[in-house]
Amino acid sequence: MQHSLKTIFPNFSNELVATIEENGSLQDFKAGTILMRTGQYIKNTVLIIKGKIKIYREGEDGGEFLMYYLQPGQACAISMICTAKSEKSQIMAKVVEDVTVMMIPLQLMDKWMMEHRSWYEFVIETYRSRFEEVLEVVDNIAFRSMDERLEFYLKRHSDACGCSEVNLSHQEIATELNTSREVVSRLLKKMEQRGLVKLNRNQIELLK
Numbered sequence: 001m002q003h004s005l006k007t008i009f010p011n012f013s014n015e016l017v018a019t020i021e022e023n024g025s026l027q028d029f030k031a032g033t034i035l036m037r038t039g040q041y042i043k044n045t046v047l048i049i050k051g052k053i054k055i056y057r058e059g060e061d062g063g064e065f066l067m068y069y070l071q072p073g074q075a076c077a078i079s080m081i082c083t084a085k086s087e088k089s090q091i092m093a094k095v096v097e098d099v100t101v102m103m104i105p106l107q108l109m110d111k112w113m114m115e116h117r118s119w120y121e122f123v124i125e126t127y128r129s130r131f132e133e134v135l136e137v138v139d140n141i142a143f144r145s146m147d148e149r150l151e152f153y154l155k156r157h158s159d160a161c162g163c164s165e166v167n168l169s170h171q172e173i174a175t176e177l178n179t180s181r182e183v184v185s186r187l188l189k190k191m192e193q194r195g196l197v198k199l200n201r202n203q204i205e206l207l208k
Helices: 002-008 016-024 079-083 106-115 117-143 146-161 171-176 181-193
Strands: 025-029 034-036 044-058 064-071 093-103 195-200 203-206
Touching: 002 016, 002 044, 016 106, 025 044, 034 106, 044 079, 044 106, 064 093, 064 117, 064 146, 079 106, 079 117, 093 106, 093 117, 106 171, 117 146, 146 171, 146 181, 146 203, 171 181, 181 195
Parallel strands: none
Antiparallel strands: 025 093, 034 093, 044 064, 044 093, 195 203
16 A cells, blocks of 8 residues: 555655554545535544545535545645644535545644654645635636636536546536526537537536
C-alpha cells in the first residue's frame, strides 16, 4: 500500500506515508453512499485514494448547492476544520463514484501538523485550493446568468472526470443548480443548437 499511497500523494514524505498506513483505516464505499451529513460530528478526516465524492449543502426544500468534488490525492478542507475544532458538519458528502478512502483519526491531525512538514503543507494547500474553488462558485452564482452557470457547471464536471461526457439527467443538473428541469432542458437545447454540446439519454457530450 505504501507505494500506491506515495504515488497518489507524491508530496508526502516516506515517514508520513508509513505513519498514515500504521494509524489510518482504509475503507471502501459504493456510489450513492452518504459519508457525511449536516449536523453530524466528524471524528475522522478522509484522504481520497480512488473514486469521487461530491461536497454540497442541502437546503430545507431538499435542493442542493454543489461546492466541489473530491478526487484521488485530495482531502476535504471543511471536514478538516470541523474535525480539528470538534464542530458539527455544515455540509453533505456523497459518493458519486465508488471510492476507497483512508480515514485519519481526529487526534492525529494536530500532532502531524507539528511533526510532519509535508502534512502541514498538504493541509494548508487543501485549505487554499478549496477556498478558491468555493469563491469561484460564489462568483458564478452572484454574477452569471443561468445559461452561463450551466456552462460553468458542465465544465466543472468535465474537468473533474477528465472526460467530455457528463452522465447526468436533466433533473439531477436542475437539482444541483437549484432550478427546474424544464429550464435546464431548454438551455441545453440552445447549447446543442450552438454546437457546444451533443445531447444523449442521461448523457451530455461537450464539444467545445
